[in-house]
Amino acid sequence: NAGVTQTPKFQVLKTGQSMTLQCAQDMNHEYMSWYRQDPGMGLRLIHYSVGAGITDQGEVPNGYNVSRSTTEDFPLRLLSAAPSQTSVYFCASSGTSGGGGQFFGPGTRLTVL
């Protein structure tokens, strides 16, 4: 199993550009989520999904969109990038097989100029 994969690993955008961060898991987990991690801020939940076709907002959803058309994939879209979105983004998944814990991807380091 590959676990949780994320692409790209690094990305530089200009203000106003849009892009999609990809996340996929091969563990058949129902729950998937996106976090951002900023220095001194810990983890903040952006959006999450409890199954295909179901998404909901987390703590900091503004400026981001998500969709969940399959169990495996949960892309995060930045609609119009802003410097405040410079961060490290982590995707995580969880299911009944994980004992309640979440499995994390390696992260995407995004810089918005």
Next chain:
Amino acid sequence: GDSVTQMEGPVTLSEEAFLTINCTYTATGYPSLFWYVQYPGEGLQLLLKATKADDKGSNKGFEATYRKETTSFHLEKGSVQVSDSAVYFCALRAMDSNYQLIWGAGTKLIIKP
């Protein structure tokens, strides 16, 4: 609401010292409790977990005991190594949660040779 409080870092120790990182929580009922570790430049990895009172989670020489009476889940290791330098996150999953985790702010651990 539910919350997790961790001791502030950084915590700096010499190699072979005894480690304690404090974690206390606020939640109703019996949440599941987790410790995650994040090595520099990487995603978070589940280190250990406990799902009921008096359970002891352990992994890689680290231990934590679920103390309902003190609502605590302190992380301990008898003899730390330089390779243990990382950020450690305490988290809880509420009894009625759909896999969402409530996170502590993280504690940076620095081990000096």
